[in-house]
Amino acid sequence: MDPLIADLTAALDRKRVRAEPLELTLYARDASVIEGRAGVVVFPRTTEEVQACVRAARRHGRAVVPRGSGTGLAGGAVPLDGAVVIVTTQMDRILEIDEEDRVAWVQPGVLNLDLSRAVAHLGLHFAPDPSSQQSCSIGGNVANNSGGPHCLAYGVTSAHVLAVEVVLPDGDVVMLGGLDPDPDGYDLRGAFVGSEGTMGIAVRIAVRLTPVPPAVRTMLADFPTVEGAAAAVSGIIAAGIVPAALEMMDAEITRAVEAYVHAGFPTDAAAILLVEVDGLPDGVEADTAVVDEVCRANGARNVRVAADQAERALLWKGRKSAFGAIARIAPNYYLHDAVVPRTRLVEVLQKVYEIAERHQLVMMNVFHAGDGNLHPLIVFDRRVDGVMERVHAAGTEIIEACVAVGGVLSGEHGIGLEKRDFMGLIFSPDDLDAQARLRDAFDPDGACNPQKVLPAGARCGDLQRIPEGAWI
DSSP states (O other): OHHHHHHHHSOOOOOGGEHHHHHHHHTTSSSSSSSSEEEEEEEOSSHHHHHHHHHHHTTTTTTTEEEEEOOOOOEEEEEEEETTEEEEETOEEEEETTTTTTTTEEOOOOOOOHHHHGGGGGGGEEEOOTTTTOOOOOOOOOHOOOOOOOOOHHHOGGGGGEEEEEEESSEEEEEESSSSSSSSOOOOOHHHHHSTSSOOEEEEEEEEEOOOOSEEEEEEEEESHHHHHHHHHHHHTTTTTOOOEEEEEEEHHHHHHHHHHHOOOOOTTTTEEEEEEEEEEHHHHHHHHHHHHHHTTTOOOOOEEOOHHHHHHHHHHHHHHHHGGGGTOEEEEEEEEOOOOGGGGHHHHHHHHHHHHHTTOOOEEHHHHHHHHEEEEEETTTTTTTHHHHHHHHHHHHHHHHTTOOOOOSSSSSSSTTTGGGGGGGGGGGHHHHHHHHHHHTTOOOBBBSSSSSSSSSTTOOOOOOOOTTTO
C-alpha cells in the first residue's frame, strides 16, 4: 500500500480514504469548468481526524485542498498536482444552538439551508442564502465569503461569522475571533473568512442567527426593456429603500426558468425584477407602495405582490432554480460573478450581449441587481469542437468590460483558479505583495490549497505556475 494512503487509513479507516480512479476523477473538479488532479480523497468527521490528515499529507510532502459540497464556481476546490483532498461533508453536525444569544456552533459540512430549518421553530434563520443553499455547506460559505439574494440588506457571510476554529497547514488548531462583541487583538477571523482554503481548514464555526422578520412582501415586476428594469433598481435605492432582496432576470433566463418551474414568470418580458421587503408591518406596507410606484414610473407593465407564503416560495424557487433550468437547453454552463456600479448595469449588459453574439454563444443573465453583482451565464455543450476556446475568450472579455467601468472580479464566488490571473487588473503589485505576506503568515510553505487566488509573481520569488494536466 502507498505509504501516504497507509498513514491516512490508520488515521481514519479504509472506507473514508479513497484513491480509486472514479473517486479521483469526481473530486478533481468542483462546479466550475476547471479540472485538476487529485491524489487521494479523505472524509474526516472530527477535528482530530482533520489534524491527522493534514499532518500525514505534510509528512509525505503533499499539499492539501479543503473541499465542502463542491458547489464552488471558481475552481477554488480543484486539486492540483495530486494533492490530498480533505472533504468535510461528513462533519455535518449542528453542535450547539444558543437561542438567547442567537448563536449556533456548527461543523463545516452543515448545509446552509439545513441550519435555517433547524432553527426555524425558534423564529430564527441563517441570513446568507446562496442560490445553492440546499446543497452548499457552511464551511464553503466561510471559505468564499458567500453572498446570496438576501445579502443586499443582511450582508454576506463575513457579517454572520463570529468565530472559526481552524486546523492550520501545520496541523495545529487555533480559534480565530470569539463571541465577545469586540474580541481582543487583530481580526484574524475577518482575514480567514473569504480566504478560499488557503489559510487552513475550518472545523468549527460560530455563526450569528437572525430573527425571521415579522412581515415580508415579495413582488414580481416585469418590464418591456432591460433599461427600464435597471432604472427601477437605481430608483428603488434612490428612494431610500434597501430591499431584503432585489434580483433581475433577462428574457432568456426567464423563459428557461418558467418552462422548468412554472413559477408564473411572464415569458414575454424583456426583464423581470424580484423585489422583497421585510420588517415591521407598517414599514413593509409603505415600502411596498414605493417599490410599486418606482417600478411603474420606469415602465413596468405589471407589479404583482405574492398573495401568500406558497406563492412567495414559488417565486423564489424560480429564481433559485435558474441554473438547473438551463440543463434543458445545453449540458454545460459557465457562470461569471463580477460586480459593477448599479449606474453602469445597462451599459455592461449591452456589452455582455455583444460579446456573446460575436462569439456565437447563448448568454443569459440572472443577478443580484441591488448591489450590481452580475452573473452572465454562458450556456454551451463542451463536446462541440472549439466551443471552450470561445467560452473562455468571452469570459475574459466580460471580466475586462466589468473592470473597465470600475467593477471588481467577484461578488461572492471567489477568485480560485478562474480569476487568479486577473487579480492584477484591480490590485497593484504592492497590494498583491501585502496579500501574499498575510497568506504566508498562515501557510509559509504554501501547502494549503496552493496556486489559488494570488497570481504567479505576487511576491518576489513566487514559484506558482499552472501545472501540466490542469485544464482551464
